[in-house]
Every structure is written in C-alpha cells, then in structure tokens.
Amino acid sequence: MKSNPDTVRMVFARNVQKYRTLLLYSQEKLAEKSGLSVQTIKDIEGCRRWVSDNTLTKLAKSLKIAEFQLLLPEKYDSDKKYPPSTLKALISLKKTIKNFMDTQFENTFNDLKR
Numbered sequence: 001m002k003s004n005p006d007t008v009r010m011v012f013a014r015n016v017q018k019y020r021t022l023l024l025y026s027q028e029k030l031a032e033k034s035g036l037s038v039q040t041i042k043d044i045e046g047c048r049r050w051v052s053d054n055t056l057t058k059l060a061k062s063l064k065i066a067e068f069q070l071l072l073p074e075k076y077d078s079d080k081k082y083p084p085s086t087l088k089a090l091i092s093l094k095k096t097i098k099n100f101m102d103t104q105f106e107n108t109f110n111d112l113k114r
Contacts, residue, residue, distance in 0.1 A: 008071065013047045015070045019063040020045075033062040068093060 020030050027045070031038040035058060043049035044059075051059070060067040068090065 009047050009050060011073050012051075012070055013045050014074065015072070016041075016059060016063070017045045018074075019065055019070070023063065025063075030059075030062060034058040 016030075020027070025033070027041045028038050030036075031041045034041075034055075036055065040049065040055075044051060056067050056070065060070055063070075
C-alpha cells in the first residue's frame with residue numbers, strides 16, 4: 001500500500017476530529033485538555049499543520065487513546081483484523097519506541113548515578 005504525506009495528514013486530521021467528537025469535546029475543550037491552542041487544533045483538523053511527536057502524545061493522551069490510533073486509516077478499526085503489512089509496521093513501531101524508551105531510561109539512570 002503506497003502512502004504519501006498528504007494522505008497521512010488527512011488520516012491524522014480525521015482521527016483527531018473523530019476521537020474528539022466521540023468524547024463530545026469541542027475544539028476549545030481539546031485545546032484546553034492538551035495544552036495546545038485552539039488555532040493549532042483547527043489547523044490540525046483542517047490538514048494545514050503537521051505535529052511533533054510531543055504534540056502527538058499530548059493529543060493522544062487528551063483523547064484517551066494510544067498514539068498509533070491517530071495514524072490508522074478508518075478502515076483499520078480496532079475490531080477488525082489488520083493485514084500482515086500493517087501488523088509488521090506496528091511491530092516495527094513498537095520496537096522503535098521500546099528501544100527509544102530503553103535508551104532514555106539508561107541515560108536518566110546513568111545521569112542519576114553521577
């Protein structure tokens with residue numbers, strides 16, 4: 001399955017809006033919960049802005065979901081089976097996140113030992 005940044009941005013924008021709506025949050029309420037500005041929320045949902053990893057985490061936490069759920073196309077809802085290529089991508093993402101967290105933990109631990 002080919003993807004391009006515009007497609008990913010549209011999926012992300014739709015998912016932010018979908019999960020916000022499911023929680024009955026206005027854009028203003030999501031901005032308040034996430035610590036982002038209302039204009040940022042509007043720009044994200046309008047596909048005019050991409051986000052950093054920190055912003056992705058803030059949004060996911062505010063929407064009470066995992067970060068990867070904001071990047072999944074609608075056709076891959078949680079009650080459906082994922083195709084093997086998607087599962088491989090998720091496993092790879094999980095490994096990358098785990099390695100990052102392990103490195104951060106080690107660095108913090110080593111800093112505390114000094």
